[in-house]
Amino acid sequence: MKDKTKGKPSKNKTIINQCKINDFKVMIKETLDAIGKVLDQRNLDLKTWGEKEQDEFYMIFGSKGERILDIDMPIRGVSDIHKITAREVMQDCIRRLTWIKNQLTLDSFVNLIYDPDNPSDSTNSTLSRAAGTPKTFAAFVKPSQQTDFKVYIGINFTGRINDRNVRTCGAVMGIDSRVATLCHELSHFEKNFVDPTSGGMGTLDYESDGSKPLPNQDNSSYEGHLAGADKLVRSGDKNVFNNAYNIERYFQIEV
Numbered sequence: 001m002k003d004k005t006k007g008k009p010s011k012n013k014t015i016i017n018q019c020k021i022n023d024f025k026v027m028i029k030e031t032l033d034a035i036g037k038v039l040d041q042r043n044l045d046l047k048t049w050g051e052k053e054q055d056e057f058y059m060i061f062g063s064k065g066e067r068i069l070d071i072d073m074p075i076r077g078v079s080d081i082h083k084i085t086a087r088e089v090m091q092d093c094i095r096r097l098t099w100i101k102n103q104l105t106l107d108s109f110v111n112l113i114y115d116p117d118n119p120s121d122s123t124n125s126t127l128s129r130a131a132g133t134p135k136t137f138a139a140f141v142k143p144s145q146q147t148d149f150k151v152y153i154g155i156n157f158t159g160r161i162n163d164r165n166v167r168t169c170g171a172v173m174g175i176d177s178r179v180a181t182l183c184h185e186l187s188h189f190e191k192n193f194v195d196p197t198s199g200g201m202g203t204l205d206y207e208s209d210g211s212k213p214l215p216n217q218d219n220s221s222y223e224g225h226l227a228g229a230d231k232l233v234r235s236g237d238k239n240v241f242n243n244a245y246n247i248e249r250y251f252q253i254e255v
């Protein structure tokens with residue numbers, strides 16, 4: 001999941017109505033077109049691999065492209081560690097995200113948009129919500145899905161409440177954009193149970209102290225997850241390539 005909302009102030013909230021998304025399918029179509037361009041650009045960057053691309057990679061991940069990583073490619077649940085360079089891991093990441101993206105249709109996206117500040121807003125979804133679904137979030141997936149992938153979309157996907165307590169209009173590409181959020185979510189899908197060369201990356205949401213989350217636990221706020229990702233980069237931790245909050249940073253470009 002990206003963006004659990006904890007401890008957000010609720011007073012003096014101003015809503016900019018023109019930033020509300022009135023057509024869910026148009027918003028998704030726009031995001032799918034944009035993610036294709038971003039993935040293509042990053043694929044090209046990893047192929048070009050000049051000084052500029054290598055420096056940028058190091059800035060984002062805190063690891064150089066030639067660093068050797070131990071990547072688990074479990075077959076039917078049995079661990080199988082492969083030695084792969086960081087650059088190859090991200091090339092593989094793009095291959096996986098592109099493969100999933102090409103299977104997504106507008107119907108793969110489940111509209112769970114709800115604005116608690118405007119409970120009767122016409123843009124609020126009328127779909128029933130499973131127990132435990134937070135009121136506001138950006139997006140989440142069920143990582144164990146192997147086919148017929150679904151992405152659940154919440155109101156923060158359209159735009160977040162900023163530090164002045166205003167719900168802003170989210171960008172399609174760039175930092176904390178819809179494309180970055182979608183890359184984050186698609187990276188969560190697990191590798192295929194039978195053929196680990198297929199499926200997603202199986203990333204996790206590392207905690208605010210940079211530690212690996214325990215199964216089915218998430219004890220950090222959105223800001224905490226960002227701090228955790230920063231910490232992993234600063235310390236040159238190999239787990240950046242297993243943390244969805246780090247992976248999405250490679251896809252924050254505007255093309």
Ligand SMILES: [Zn+2]
Pocket residue numbers: 001002184185188204205244
């Ligand atoms: Zn996540």
